[in-house]
C-alpha cells in the first residue's frame with residue numbers, strides 16, 4: 083500500500099521509499115524512513131497536499147510524493163500499532179512487520195522482443211506463458227511469484243520494446259509500469275546474440291536510474307558462435323551487474339536472483355549511476371534543462387532530472403504531459419525550445435536522431451573494448467533458410483503448402499483420435515443409461531451434460547493439432563517470415579505485414595489474436611485488424627463444421643471446409659478495404675519487421691504451449707459450455723418435462739427453448755433454418771462450441787437439408803463474435819462503439835451471405 087492511499091486517521095508503518103536519489107534523500111531527511119510510524123491528519127479527496135504526523139511533528143506531502151512511499155497500514159497488518167502484546171514490545175512488533183514486508187522484491191523484466199523475457203519468467207516463476215519467436219507475443223504484463231532465499235519475488239513479464247520513448251503502445255506500457263508500479267529492481271533481459279541493438283534499451287534504462295541488473299540471456303548462442311565477451315568489464319563500465327543466463331535451460335538463474343538480492347539490499351559493488359555522454363553540444367542543453375528542473379525537484383518525484391531533460395529535448399510527449407500541469411512549465415519549455423534550436427543548428431540533425439546516434443556511439447565504443455564477435459554459424463543458417471522462404475517465387479508456394487499441411491493434418495489426422503473419443507463418450511452415455519433409473523435427473527445427465535459437453539470435447543484432438551502447428555510456426559521464427567512475405571499483399575488491403583500474425587492466430591482463437599494487435603503501431607491499422615479478426619474462423623467453430631460436413635458433405639469435406647475458411651478471409655479482406663476507404667485515411671507509417679534468427683523450438687516449450695491450450699479448452703468445457711448445456715437442457719425439458727418424460731422429443735417445440743426459437747425463427751426462415759437451428763445460433767453467442775451441444779440436445783441435425791446446412795455453416799462462420807471476443811475488442815479499441823458495430827455488422831453480413839448461399843444452393847439443386 084502507498085502512503086497516499088491511507089485515509090484520514092489511519093496509521094501505518096513505513097516500509098521503503100521509492101523514487102530517484104535527490105527526491106528520496108529529501109523525503110528521508112524529513113523522517114520518512116523504514117520502520118517509522120506515520121498517521122494521517124488530513125487527507126481530503128482531491129486535495130493536495132496531505133497532512134501527516136510523523137515522529138510527533140506535522141508535515142505535509144504532495145500526493146505524488148506520498149505515492150512514492152510504501153507502507154503497511156494497521157488494517158493490512160491485522161494488528162494495532164499501540165499496546166504491548168504477547169510479550170513483544172511495539173518496536174519489536176514493528177520491526178518484524180518491516181522485515182517481513184521488506185523481503186518482497188518486485189521485479190520488472192524489460193527487454194527487446196525475443197530476448198527471452200517470457201522464457202526467463204517461466205523458468206523463474208514456473209509459469210506457463212507462451213514463448214514465441216517474433217515480436218510482441220507478450221502484450222500484457224504477466225505477474226508471477228516465487229520464493230528464493232527467504233525473499234518473495236513478484237515478477238512481471240512486460241511487453242518487448244526497443245526503446246523507452248513514447249511511440250508504440252508497448253513503450254508507453256512499459257514506461258508507465260516502471261513509473262507507476264516502481265519495481266524494486268528492473269531486470270533488463272539482453273540477448274547476447276544481438277548485443278548492439280539490445281544495449282540501446284539498456285542505455286535508456288540507465289538514464290532512468292532504477293535499480294538495474296542485466297540478464298545476459300542466450301549466453302549459449304554467444305558461446306556457440308565462438309565470440310568472447312568480457313561482460314564483467316562492461317558491467318563495471320556501465321555501473322550495472324551483468325549475469326549470463328540461458329533461460330531455456332535455466333542456467334544462471336540462481337546467480338541472477340542472487341545478484342538481484344544484492345542490488346536490492348545495496349550491497350553489489352559494481353552498482354553505480356553513470357551519465358551516458360551525449361557529446362558536448364547536447365550535454366549543454368541537458369545541463370540547462372536539468373538546472374531548471376532541479377530548482378523544482380520536489381515536484382517530480384518519479385524521475386531523475388537528467389532523464390527528464392533528455393526526454394524534453396527529444397520532444398517526448400509523455401514527459402510533456404507529465405510536466406505540463408506545473409506552473410513553471412512554460413519557462414521550462416522556453417529553455418527547451420531555445421536549446422533544441424541551438425543543437426539542431428550546430429549538429430545539422432534533429433535532436434532525437436542526434437541523441438540516438440550518440441547512444442549508439444557510446445555502445446559501440448563500449449563493445450569495442452569488451453566484445454569480439456565469433457563467426458556466427460546461426461546467422462549463416464538463417465540466411466540460407468531465408469533465401470528460400472522469403473524468395474520472390476518460392477516464398478508463396480512454401481507458405482501455401484505449409485497452410486495446406488496444417489489444415490490437412492488438423493482434419494485428416496485428427497479424425498482418428500476424434501473417433502476414439504466419440505466412442506468413449508457413447509460408451510459413457512450407454513453406461514449411465516443402463517445404470518440409472520429413469521427420471522429427469524437421468525435425462526439431465528445423459529442428454530444434457532454428457533450429450534452437451536461430450537459433443538464438444540471430442541474435437542479436442544483437432545484443436546490441439548491446429549495449435550501445435552501455429553505454435554511451431556511462431557516459435558521457430560517462420561511466422562515472422564510469413565508476415566514479411568505477406569506485407570505486399572497486406573498493403574493491398576490497407577494493412578501491414580504486422581497485421582498478418584494476429585490474423586493467423588485468429589484461426590486458433592480470436593481472443594489472444596485480438597490482444598496481439600497491440601503491437602501494431604498505427605492506430606487505424608490496429609483497429610481494422612481487431613475488427614476483421616472475428617472473420618478468421620477460430621477453432622471453436624471447427625466442431626460445428628465437422629459435425630455438419632460429416633453428415634451432409636462427407637465426400638466433399640475438404641472442399642467445403644477450405645471454402646469456409648476462404649470465405650472468412652474474403653469477408654475480412656472486403657471489410658478491411660471498406661474500412662480503409664471510408665473510415666480512415668491512408669496509412670503511411672513505414673513498415674519495420676524484425677526477422678529473428680530461426681530457432682528449433684524445444685519439446686518442452688511446444689508441449690507447454692499445447693498443454694496450455696488444452697487446459698484453456700477444458701476449462702471452457704467445465705465452465706461456459708457445461709453451464710450452457712445445463713441451461714439449454716432445462717429450457718428444452720420444461721415446462722412440459724414432467725409429462726413428456728419418457729422420450730417425447732417431438733414435444734420440445736412446446737418447451738421454453740422451443741418458444742424462444744419460434745419467436746426468432748421468422749427472421750431465420752429465409753435462410754432455411756427451423757426453430758431448432760435458430761435456438762442453436764442464439765446459444766452460440768456465448769461460445770460457438772455451444773452450437774454443437776445445442777444441436778445435439780435438440781437433435782436438430784435431422785431437419786437440415788444440404789442447402790440449409792451450408793447456409794447454416796456460413797452463418798456460424800460470420801455471425802456474432804463470442805462474448806470473450808467482444809470483451810477483447812472492447813479492451814483493445816477502448817470503446818463500446820466498436821463492439822456494437824462489430825455485433826451488428828457481422829450478424830448482418832452473416833444473414834445476407836447465408837441467404838445468398840441458401841438461394842444459390844436451391845437453384846443448383
Ligand code: GDP
Nearest residue numbers: 195196197198199200201213214300328329330
Ligand atoms: P520474449 O519475446 O522476450 O518474451 O522472448 P521469448 O521468451 O518468447 O523467447 C524467444 C525465443 O528465444 C524462443 O524461441 C525461446 O525458446 C528462445 N530462447 C529464450 N531464451 C533462450 C536462451 O537462453 N538461449 C537460446 N538459445 N534460446 C532462447
Ligand code: MG
Nearest residue numbers: 199200219220
Ligand atoms: Mg514474451
